[in-house]
Amino acid sequence: MHYDVSDRIEPERRAAIERLLAEVGLAEHRQALSDHLMIDFRDGGDGFLSVTAAPEPERAPIAYAQASRANETFAVEMAIAPAERSELDSLVAGLIDHLTAAIGESGGGAVNWWIHGDAPLSDLAERIGFVENRRLLQMRMPLPSERTADVATRAFVVGQDEEEWVGVNNRAFAGHGEQGGWTTDALRQRESESWFDPQGFRMHERDDRLAAFCWTKVHVATEYEPESIGEIYVIAVDPDFHGLGLGSQLTLAGLDHLSSLGTTTGMLYVDAANTTAVTMYERLGYRTHTTSTAHHLVIPFRSETGRSETGR
Numbered sequence: 579m580h581y582d583v584s585d586r587i588e589p590e591r592r593a594a595i596e597r598l599l600a601e602v603g604l605a606e607h608r609q610a611l612s613d614h615l616m617i618d619f620r621d622g623g624d625g626f627l628s629v630t631a632a633p634e635p636e637r638a639p640i641a642y643a644q645a646s647r648a649n650e651t652f653a654v655e656m657a658i659a660p661a662e663r664s665e666l667d668s669l670v671a672g673l674i675d676h677l678t679a680a681i682g683e684s685g686g687g688a689v690n691w692w693i694h695g696d697a698p699l700s701d702l703a704e705r706i707g708f709v710e711n712r713r714l715l716q717m718r719m720p721l722p723s724e725r726t727a728d729v730a731t732r733a734f735v736v737g738q739d740e741e742e743w744v745g746v747n748n749r750a751f752a753g754h755g756e757q758g759g760w761t762t763d764a765l766r767q768r769e770s771e772s773w774f775d776p777q778g779f780r781m782h783e784r785d786d787r788l789a790a791f792c793w794t795k796v797h798v799a800t801e802y803e804p805e806s807i808g809e810i811y812v813i814a815v816d817p818d819f820h821g822l823g824l825g826s827q828l829t830l831a832g833l834d835h836l837s838s839l840g841t842t843t844g845m846l847y848v849d850a851a852n853t854t855a856v857t858m859y860e861r862l863g864y865r866t867h868t869t870s871t872a873h874h875l876v877i878p879f880r881s882e883t884g885r886s887e888t889g890r
């Protein structure tokens with residue numbers, strides 16, 4: 579098997595990998611890579627690494643793995659062609675060996691390998707030495723909601739609200755492995771996405787400050803999702819305004835907006851360990867749809883001599 583490791587994807591290889599991701603998405607009834615990794619796949623980014631596996635150097639890839647730095651953690655996901663699942667163990671071992679070596683040579687760090695409801699892959703991750711440390715629930719509910727928001731919100735203003743939003747988001751998610759490290763550049767990158775809609779980015783202010791927000795996203799219908807879905811993409815309350823019930827109110831504000839667009843299914847992701855949030859969402863009408871697991875490993879820094887050193 580030929581493995582190709584790169585910190586950027588050449589255009590001639592991109593099309594072949596895109597075909598693989600589309601094939602996997604259809605087979606698994608989901609987008610093959612999460613949004614953050616898909617953006618890095620397309621645009622590159624700091625901390626981007628990829629590995630493709632192909633029978634020969636010039637053949638189309640049959641498996642793909644990607645690492646993208648998010649805050650202080652590498653998020654890793656992979657896609658295996660459905661016809662190659664009989665070789666799952668050897669393909670995954672090869673992808674992980676090459677990817678973790680590349681991460682080590684680039685400075686090392688903590689890795690969360692995300693697996694989306696794939697029990698054989700989760701078992702394999704444990705055998706390789708990864709330890710499950712997070713469970714992420716995808717929750718869904720029918721729209722419109724029986725309740726509506728009781729607080730006033732306004733739309734996000736591009737060119738005005740970026741810095742304040744980044745500050746509130748990073749305070750709200752301080753210590754979070756992925757969500758807490760946003761920058762204004764990362765936010766502006768999202769603003770350039772075709773799905774970005776400032777009207778769906780609801781802001782709630784108190785005492786002339788941003789107290790809470792609910793950023794929504796509409797997923798258009800695809801081959802594996804026949805109807806559009808309205809996602810609560812990011813939601814948070816500034817720690818200074820905790821205890822006022824703003825979490826549920828901003829969720830409702832987001833759902834109100836999604837319903838106004840004619841969306842009939844609401845969706846969000848939440849850590850299973852965040853029982854307070856899970857309970858709140860259940861009270862609003864959400865139910866667990868799928869579960870993803872993160873499997874953790876710390877990769878030490880590997881110097882050019884091949885000697886392992888303390889990870890940065």
